[in-house]
Amino acid sequence: MNRSTLISLKTLTWIACLWQVGALVWGAVNNNLGADPTATITFATGLATLRLLTISLAITPLRKLFPRLYWLIKFRRLLGLFAFFYASLHLLTYIALYAGFDVNTMAADIAKRRFITVGVAAWLLLLPLAATSTNWAIRKLGGKRWSRLHKLVYLAAVLGVVHYWWQVKPGVLTPIAMTVILGVLLLARPILDWRQQRRLRMA
Amino acid sequence: MFIGKPPEIPSSAITPKDQYLNRRGFLRGAASAAVVALGAERLAEVLSPRVGAQAGTKLETVKSPLTTSGETLTSVKDITSYNNFYEFGVDKDQPAQNAGRLPTRPWTVRVDGMVKKPKTFDIEALLKLRPLEDRIYRHRCVEAWSMVIPWVGYSLAEFIKQCEPLSSAKYVQFLSYYDKKVEKWASSTSIFWPYSEGLRMDEAMHPLALLTFGLYGEVLPNQNGAPIRIVVPWKYGFKSAKSIVAVRFLDKVPPTTWNDQARSEYGFYSNVNPNVDHPRWSQKTERRIGQPFYAQRRTTLMFNGYGDQVASLYNGMDLRKYF
Numbered sequence: 001m002n003r004s005t006l007i008s009l010k011t012l013t014w015i016a017c018l019w020q021v022g023a024l025v026w027g028a029v030n031n032n033l034g035a036d037p038t039a040t041i042t043f044a045t046g047l048a049t050l051r052l053l054t055i056s057l058a059i060t061p062l063r064k065l066f067p068r069l070y071w072l073i074k075f076r077r078l079l080g081l082f083a084f085f086y087a088s089l090h091l092l093t094y095i096a097l098y099a100g101f102d103v104n105t106m107a108a109d110i111a112k113r114r115f116i117t118v119g120v121a122a123w124l125l126l127l128p129l130a131a132t133s134t135n136w137a138i139r140k141l142g143g144k145r146w147s148r149l150h151k152l153v154y155l156a157a158v159l160g161v162v163h164y165w166w167q168v169k170p171g172v173l174t175p176i177a178m179t180v181i182l183g184v185l186l187l188a189r190p191i192l193d194w195r196q197q198r199r200l201r202m203a
Numbered sequence: 204m205f206i207g208k209p210p211e212i213p214s215s216a217i218t219p220k221d222q223y224l225n226r227r228g229f230l231r232g233a234a235s236a237a238v239v240a241l242g243a244e245r246l247a248e249v250l251s252p253r254v255g256a257q258a259g260t261k262l263e264t265v266k267s268p269l270t271t272s273g274e275t276l277t278s279v280k281d282i283t284s285y286n287n288f289y290e291f292g293v294d295k296d297q298p299a300q301n302a303g304r305l306p307t308r309p310w311t312v313r314v315d316g317m318v319k320k321p322k323t324f325d326i327e328a329l330l331k332l333r334p335l336e337d338r339i340y341r342h343r344c345v346e347a348w349s350m351v352i353p354w355v356g357y358s359l360a361e362f363i364k365q366c367e368p369l370s371s372a373k374y375v376q377f378l379s380y381y382d383k384k385v386e387k388w389a390s391s392t393s394i395f396w397p398y399s400e401g402l403r404m405d406e407a408m409h410p411l412a413l414l415t416f417g418l419y420g421e422v423l424p425n426q427n428g429a430p431i432r433i434v435v436p437w438k439y440g441f442k443s444a445k446s447i448v449a450v451r452f453l454d455k456v457p458p459t460t461w462n463d464q465a466r467s468e469y470g471f472y473s474n475v476n477p478n479v480d481h482p483r484w485s486q487k488t489e490r491r492i493g494q495p496f497y498a499q500r501r502t503t504l505m506f507n508g509y510g511d512q513v514a515s516l517y518n519g520m521d522l523r524k525y526f
Contacts, residue, residue: 028495028496031495033496034285035280035281035284035285035295035492035493036285036295036348036490036492036499037494037495037496037499038490038496038499038500039348039490041496097496097497097499097500100500105485109485112480112482113482113483113484114483115483166483167483169461169464169465170464170465170468171392171393171394171464171465172289172293172392173391173392173393174293
């Protein structure tokens with residue numbers, strides 16, 4: 001892939017990733033966020049986080065399936081950081097619009113409400129990943145340790161989906177699509193590795 | 204993504220409301236002309252049958268001392284486009300899109316169980332049973348959002364008297380319309396249908412409990428529970444069953460939909476109570492619908508602000524246990 005194509009694709013990725021927050025800001029300025037703006041902001045930022053996490057987790061299986069798509073790796077960090085960006089906006093929405101910046105309310109919520117507990121846990125898991133996303137950090141940690149640390153993303157994604165299930169009313173099955181997609185992506189890894197090893201043995 | 208879909212119909216193609224509302228007048232006029240021409244008066248009834256009122260039709264109403272004052276009404280748009288009516292989809296905007304399929308005429312309400320004799324009431328008769336009152340009520344959803352809605356109806360007690368329940372009847376159950384062919388969205392949940400709700404007899408007989416036919420002075424839009432629903436303003440919204448087809452009197456607590464779905468989250472009483480949290484969120488505050496995001500949050504009132512009228516129903520009861 002040549003440099004100019006890469007730059008165009010990266011620009012498009014930035015635009016796509018910023019689209020949701022842009023739409024929210026536009027809606028807030030024009031007071032056009034629907035009947036329940038707080039819920040709109042919460043849902044939109046939460047869904048954007050899960051979508052971006054899922055897309056970033058699709059990159060490795062896609063590269064293994066289609067080796068010609070090796071260049072997708074150049075987009076993974078960007079997608080992961082945007083997932084963290086939306087997760088942080090989601091958390092901030094809770095802190096500001098639900099807990100009203102009240103520390104006691106937040107402490108009680110985290111202790112008592114499991115969907116908030118796992119939500120906060122997922123964000124805390126993403127935090128060190130975002131902090132070690134620079135080239136400098138990768139060099140400093142060494143590739144092996146760095147990639148072991150970044151395995152935490154699987155746990156964060158699973159907790160994110162659990163958070164979604166625990167938030168909806170019992171009987172509502174909306175999170176099923178996201179769950180299936182994440183399940184496929186997580187299962188794809190051992191399956192693709194096994195396939196690759198079998199090929200190596202046969203070669 | 205939440206960005207709105209463009210309207211499917213250009214506004215230039217929409218018939219002005221007065222002409223639209225008058226379409227029956229036009230038809231009736233044409234029909235009368237035919238009647239005169241044919242000289243057959245009875246034909247009028249055949250060509251222009253008594254058509255039931257439908258959403259948007261004005262209702263004749265009287266004032267009520269039981270209305271709530273000092274609140275800003277939620278807009279018609281928000282009341283009619285932000286709904287929980289899972290039979291027509293679990294997203295808030297789905298009922299407004301899909302509930303048009305609900306056949307609101309003909310409509311009857313079956314009354315059975317512990318009554319002198321089972322009866323069936325026609326919706327037209329129920330509309331005329333008592334004068335329809337304008338009643339502004341706060342509406343607090345268990346999901347911690349709230350509205351202020353000008354309902355139209357009369358006290359449920361007036362209807363219950365007509366049902367002639369036996370003195371042994373202690374509870375009343377309300378069953379909502381359910382047809383899985385019409386409400387195909389219902390099957391995308393794991394909820395057991397039809398929707399069922401219930402009240403203790405003394406709650407149902409309280410004058411604030413409203414048998415509701417309209418809002419904003421007009422016939423209920425389908426997504427708001429047309430053609431007849433219950434409104435119990437001191438309880439969480441899900442207690443106020445929509446599109447009622449059957450009322451059953453019982454001597455024990457009836458099975459109710461959300462209570463069956465999650466007993467620890469949705470109690471049978473479900474009185475609005477800021478001191479008893481939902482296991483998954485606080486009920487101390489609520490988000491008022493239609494306000495900007497920074498101004499939505501407000502304090503939730505005990506019994507949704509109707510404590511002076513209803514608290515005595517629960518004297519001596521532990522409201523933490525019977526939440």
